[in-house]
Amino acid sequence: xxxxxxxxxxxxxxxxxxxxxxxxxxxxxxxxxxxxxxxxxxxxxxxxxxxxxxxxxxxxxxxxxxxxxxxxxxxxxxxxxxxxxxxxxxxxxxxxxxxxxxxxxxxxxxxxxxxxxxxxxxxxxxxxxxxxxxxxxxxxxxxxxxxxxxxxxxxxxxxxxxxxxxxxxxxxxxxxxxxxxxxxxxxxxxxxxxxxxxxxxxxxxxxxxxxxxxxxxxxxxxxxxxxxxxxxxxxxxxxxxxxxxxxxxxxxxxxxxxxxxxxxxxxxxxxxxxxxxxxxxxxxxxx
Amino acid sequence: xxxxxxxxxxxxxxxxxxxxxxxxxxxxxxxxxxxxxxxxxxxxxxxxxxxxxxxxxxxxxxxxxxxxxxxxxxxxxxxxxxxxxxxxxxxxxxxxxxxxxxxxxxxxxxxxxxxxxxxxx
Numbered sequence: 001x002x003x004x005x006x007x008x009x010x011x012x013x014x015x016x017x018x019x020x021x022x023x024x025x026x027x028x029x030x031x032x033x034x035x036x037x038x039x040x041x042x043x044x045x046x047x048x049x050x051x052x053x054x055x056x057x058x059x060x061x062x063x064x065x066x067x068x069x070x071x072x073x074x075x076x077x078x079x080x081x082x083x084x085x086x087x088x089x090x091x092x093x094x095x096x097x098x099x100x101x102x103x104x105x106x107x108x109x110x111x112x113x114x115x116x117x118x119x120x121x122x123x124x125x126x127x128x129x130x131x132x133x134x135x136x137x138x139x140x141x142x143x144x145x146x147x148x149x150x151x152x153x154x155x156x157x158x159x160x161x162x163x164x165x166x167x168x169x170x171x172x173x174x175x176x177x178x179x180x181x182x183x184x185x186x187x188x189x190x191x192x193x194x195x196x197x198x199x200x201x202x203x204x205x206x207x208x209x210x211x212x213x214x215x216x217x218x219x220x221x222x223x224x225x226x227x228x229x230x231x232x233x234x235x236x237x238x239x240x241x242x243x244x245x246x247x248x249x250x251x252x253x254x255x256x257x258x259x260x261x262x263x264x265x266x267x268x269x270x271x272x273x274x275x276x277x278x279x280x281x282x283x284x285x286x287x
Numbered sequence: 288x289x290x291x292x293x294x295x296x297x298x299x300x301x302x303x304x305x306x307x308x309x310x311x312x313x314x315x316x317x318x319x320x321x322x323x324x325x326x327x328x329x330x331x332x333x334x335x336x337x338x339x340x341x342x343x344x345x346x347x348x349x350x351x352x353x354x355x356x357x358x359x360x361x362x363x364x365x366x367x368x369x370x371x372x373x374x375x376x377x378x379x380x381x382x383x384x385x386x387x388x389x390x391x392x393x394x395x396x397x398x399x400x401x402x403x404x405x406x407x408x
């Protein structure tokens with residue numbers, strides 16, 4: 001059976017790539033420390049020696065659209081092109097290409113459909129920065145096959161927070177039941193408090209430092225029950241109108257399990273939003 | 288008509304570099320063209336299967352031809368779609384990094400502390 005080499009949860013900040021590419025004399029003051037933190041975070045994946053990455057993210061109205069919106073979707077393609085014109089335009093993200101693993105995609109789909117999750121699938125999926133940001137930060141050589149999973153955190157009606165937790169827990173079971181010798185890292189990206197297109201956007205910090213501090217504590221200690229008691233679809237709109245991206249962190253907490261302290265925790269208070277990086281290593285798996 | 292149609296405008300224009308430029312230069316021309324061409328097209332379907340009922344209301348039309356993101360916000364257009372397209376339209380006119388984004392936020396100041404418009408479609 002496949003081995004879970006690491007579970008990683010992270011914010012995704014589309015400006016990181018451009019910032020990291022600037023010559024030192026053109027970098028903003030916050031850049032060197034940001035780059036140092038990301039490179040240190042990257043090492044937590046490298047030491048886990050993964051063979052394959054399951055990438056959990058959320059399409060930002062690129063391919064998935066309101067005429068036909070899935071709540072949870074598994075990529076089922078042998079190859080994924082990635083990044084879109086408007087991401088190149090706004091964030092200077094490069095066009096990318098990733099190799100898939102349709103054996104695992106089909107296993108996840110079959111397992112989900114047999115286990116109470118009516119997952120959608122796509123055989124031709126162009127990925128966006130929710131999935132490519134962690135490649136850029138954690139695996140810039142982009143040398144591993146991936147299986148992407150998209151969640152709907154953008155287009156209401158959204159699934160309940162508890163459903164994200166349940167999917168994360170199930171996802172781990174499905175990966176662990178995959179007949180393979182490969183070491184799989186499950187990597188999910190979301191947001192802490194975040195405002196996009198509203199009056200609180202692009203402030204000197206995330207729109208709610210209070211929510212961010214609470215959320216980091218929930219995630220770092222995988223306090224699932226406490227987090228589920230502390231948030232609802234309605235309350236997640238209050239710290240910032242895009243804070244529903246926190247539910248992708250809940251999904252990763254579901255994969256980790258209740259009250260498991262992360263082996264690696266780091267944060268960085270940036271303009272616009274707080275960065276947060278978490279890595280867990282299943283204790284029974286040697287590094 | 289519905290928030291969906293507004294969102295469809297923002298989505299279909301934002302993803303096409305040529306349409307972004309046409310919308311910046313001549314919003315009336317672009318919005319009028321869009322109502323006739325892209326609005327009724329069911330995405331991912333052949334044009335012969337076009338919608339028979341999709342259109343903008345006069346209020347929505349007015350907001351779009353005036354590049355009025357405040358009105359779009361109040362109408363419940365998805366704020367991520369509006370922001371992304373408007374950055375493409377106007378960020379270039381500001382010298383400071385994030386200058387446009389901060390001006391955009393200031394323009395919505397009246398919503399601070401209030402429940403935002405419902406964006407569900």
